[in-house]
Amino acid sequence: xxxxxxxxxxxxxxxxxxxxxxxxxxxxxxxxxxxxxxxxxxxxxxxxxxxxxxxxxxxxxxxxxxxxxxxxxxxxxxxxxxxxxxxxxxxxxxxxxxxxxxxxxxxxxxxxxxxxxxxxxxxxxxxxxxxxxxxxxxxxxxxxxxxxxxxxxxxxxxxxxxxxxxxxxxxxxxxxxxxxxxxxxxxxxxxxxxxxxxxxxxxxxxxxxxxxxxxxxxxxxxxxxxxxxxxxxxxxxxxxxxxxxxxxxxxxxxxxxxxxxxxxxxxxxxxxxxxxxxxxxxxxxxxxxxxxxxxxxxxxxxxxxxxxxxxxxxxxxxxxxxxxxxxxxxxxxxxxxxxxxx
Amino acid sequence: xxxxxxxxxxxxxxxxxxxxxxxxxxxxxxxxxxxxxxxxxxxxxxxxxxxxxxxxxxxxxxxxxxxxxxxxxxxxxxxxxxxxxxxxxxxxxxxxxxxxxxxxxxxxxxxxxxxxxxxxxxxxxxxxxxxxxxxxxxxxxxxxxxxxxxxxxxxxxxxxxxxxxxxxxxxxxxxxxxxxxxxxxxxxxxxxxxxxxxxxxxxxxxxxxxxxxxxxxxxxxxxxxxxxxxxxxxxxxxxxxxxxxxxxxxxxxxxxxxxxxxxxxxxxxxxxxxxxxxxxxxxxxxxxxxxxxxxxxxxxxxxxxxxxxxxxxxxxxx
Numbered sequence: 001x002x003x004x005x006x007x008x009x010x011x012x013x014x015x016x017x018x019x020x021x022x023x024x025x026x027x028x029x030x031x032x033x034x035x036x037x038x039x040x041x042x043x044x045x046x047x048x049x050x051x052x053x054x055x056x057x058x059x060x061x062x063x064x065x066x067x068x069x070x071x072x073x074x075x076x077x078x079x080x081x082x083x084x085x086x087x088x089x090x091x092x093x094x095x096x097x098x099x100x101x102x103x104x105x106x107x108x109x110x111x112x113x114x115x116x117x118x119x120x121x122x123x124x125x126x127x128x129x130x131x132x133x134x135x136x137x138x139x140x141x142x143x144x145x146x147x148x149x150x151x152x153x154x155x156x157x158x159x160x161x162x163x164x165x166x167x168x169x170x171x172x173x174x175x176x177x178x179x180x181x182x183x184x185x186x187x188x189x190x191x192x193x194x195x196x197x198x199x200x201x202x203x204x205x206x207x208x209x210x211x212x213x214x215x216x217x218x219x220x221x222x223x224x225x226x227x228x229x230x231x232x233x234x235x236x237x238x239x240x241x242x243x244x245x246x247x248x249x250x251x252x253x254x255x256x257x258x259x260x261x262x263x264x265x266x267x268x269x270x271x272x273x274x275x276x277x278x279x280x281x282x283x284x285x286x287x288x289x290x291x292x293x294x295x296x297x298x299x300x301x302x303x304x305x306x307x308x309x310x311x312x313x314x315x316x317x318x319x320x321x322x323x324x325x326x327x328x329x330x331x332x333x334x335x336x337x338x339x340x341x342x
Numbered sequence: 343x344x345x346x347x348x349x350x351x352x353x354x355x356x357x358x359x360x361x362x363x364x365x366x367x368x369x370x371x372x373x374x375x376x377x378x379x380x381x382x383x384x385x386x387x388x389x390x391x392x393x394x395x396x397x398x399x400x401x402x403x404x405x406x407x408x409x410x411x412x413x414x415x416x417x418x419x420x421x422x423x424x425x426x427x428x429x430x431x432x433x434x435x436x437x438x439x440x441x442x443x444x445x446x447x448x449x450x451x452x453x454x455x456x457x458x459x460x461x462x463x464x465x466x467x468x469x470x471x472x473x474x475x476x477x478x479x480x481x482x483x484x485x486x487x488x489x490x491x492x493x494x495x496x497x498x499x500x501x502x503x504x505x506x507x508x509x510x511x512x513x514x515x516x517x518x519x520x521x522x523x524x525x526x527x528x529x530x531x532x533x534x535x536x537x538x539x540x541x542x543x544x545x546x547x548x549x550x551x552x553x554x555x556x557x558x559x560x561x562x563x564x565x566x567x568x569x570x571x572x573x574x575x576x577x578x579x580x581x582x583x584x585x586x587x588x589x590x591x592x593x594x595x596x597x598x599x600x601x602x603x604x605x606x607x608x609x610x611x612x613x614x615x616x617x618x619x620x621x622x623x624x625x626x627x628x629x630x631x632x633x634x635x636x637x638x639x640x641x642x643x644x645x646x647x648x649x650x651x652x653x654x655x656x657x658x659x660x
Binding site: 055086099162163164165168175178180181183184185186188189190191192196197199200204205207208209210211212213216233250253254255257258259260261262264265267268269279292306 | 447453455456457458459460461462492493496497499500501503504505518522525534536549550552553554556558572584587588590591592593594620621623626628630632639640641642643644645646647648649
């Protein structure tokens with residue numbers, strides 16, 4: 001007897017199925033089929049069942065026997081797909097329906113499991129969607145703090161949740177308990193009265209007599225005559241802040257604090273000092289250039305005269321060594337003349 | 343009734359939507375239009391601006407800087423302009439909690455020396471543009487003792503006179519102790535928030551600091567009790583908040599329960615009031631900020647945790 005497989009799938013139950021074939025679920029009359037299974041035919045349509053061979057020699061009284069029929073007219077070319085389909089169906093996990101009293105329980109358990117998985121998937125999807133809109137969008141820049149979210153149209157305005165009236169805080173009707181973040185606390189009224197408060201203030205005013213220190217002196221310094229000694233705070237010599245008591249001019253510091261525009265004072269002062277130094281250096285370089293230039297030395301030279309004494313010329317060359325490193329030509333000429341005369 | 347205000351049309355608007363009344367057949371009368379924000383309730387600012395608040399404790403490590411960061415950002419979220427000043431001259435921490443440590447280039451010391459202007463030393467938070475941070479000094483620089491108090495007064499005056507307008511709140515994070523740093527920080531303040539924990543050492547220091555503040559003329563002092571553990575209060579291992587109030591005699595601004603999220607937020611540089619969903623301590627800080635704005639105090643405190651009554655459908659969650 002040939003094996004004929006019949007399976008009936010509802011498209012709504014299995015949306016991921018892409019089977020184009022429509023198969024029917026039928027009871028195979030030739031086999032010993034349990035009457036109870038026959039009555040449950042309609043309820044079993046939704047479940048994936050394993051195709052069981054309908055051979056004669058195998059009798060499975062507790063299993064649903066299914067038939068598979070193909071509606072396509074072309075039988076031959078579809079025999080291979082049919083065979084493939086049969087193999088795929090046969091590889092599906094077996095879901096055995098037990099007759100008897102356990103049927104209702106397994107159905108309920110299966111339903112609960114499916115419902116729970118569906119809820120988890122939906123919640124995860126919603127959470128993921130709310131967390132991450134689109135990869136690489138401007139929202140990422142806002143998230144990283146590169147852009148201000150409160151100045152962009154993409155951010156939603158703050159719906160501030162009232163810390164006293166929101167789902168996280170629930171006060172009971174009798175005002176005896178409050179539920180915050182899932183934990184319930186018992187409330188007790190505050191019992192402090194105004195008289196008690198004033199009593200505490202008087203106690204403290206008697207216990208703690210303190211005058212604000214207005215002068216900070218290092219150890220060893222004398223107290224000025226017009227200063228109340230109780231307002232003096234003594235700084236130990238090894239205190240890390242003791243060395244900076246007089247570094248900052250108060251008036252200047254106050255002006256620095258009140259400055260709203262422009263370059264800060266110290267930066268401006270440093271800039272001015274640097275500018276002056278640069279100008280001074282430039283001026284000094286100009287002066288050096290004037291002294292070193294030999295061409296300008298000619299203005300200071302005297303014209304050559306033979307009757308001048310040699311001593312005078314030597315004195316000139318000695319007194320003006322910078323003018324010319326070599327003795328002037330007039331000296332050489334004069335010496336040569338003297339030598340010639342001799 | 344929902345009505346829309348026209349932005350460009352100088353003529354009175356004829357757009358009038360009233361779902362529950364029939365359309366009038368006579369000519370329209372110009373109606374003063376205002377929008378109803380039923381879910382965006384904001385606190386009413388009390389007192390004169392700028393409100394200069396110093397957050398102090400006396401004892402170190404009780405949560406002053408955490409309180410400053412969280413309350414400051416809560417106020418900024420409520421729409422108020424806030425300037426937070428880290429007045430700890432030697433040890434600077436507020437920038438770390440806010441995640442702004444890489445953006446602090448200039449401090450008040452540089453402003454006083456003339457190396458920069460005041461607006462250049464203010465670090466604006468990119469998350470909330472109406473929140474600004476100002477540090478007094480870098481760890482290696484020094485501020486002359488006795489000079490810091492005047493400097494802070496000048497700072498407050500300069501902030502009042504700036505072009506962006508007067509800030510609504512100037513919050514000063516006070517250093518621990520009662521020496522020069524404390525004196526510097528409380529000089530310009532008009533009101534104080536005292537942070538304490540429910541242990542006897544912190545309470546003794548807090549009491550002394552309160553006495554010094556009152557001697558200095560600061561009368562508006564409110565208390566925040568931090569790191570409260572309701573399980574230990576129930577087991578009578580920790581003083582309750584009412585006991586703390588009985589010892590100090592100060593009105594309560596807030597009660598902050600112990601929360602591990604505080605350390606995580608410090609690691610991230612992201613104050614926990616910005617968490618979504620809000621943490622327990624974050625909600626408590628937000629409530630404290632609300633009371634600070636309205637100059638209100640707590641009327642009832644959380645004493646101990648009770649087991650939650652679970653309904654039939656509780657296993658589904660919620």
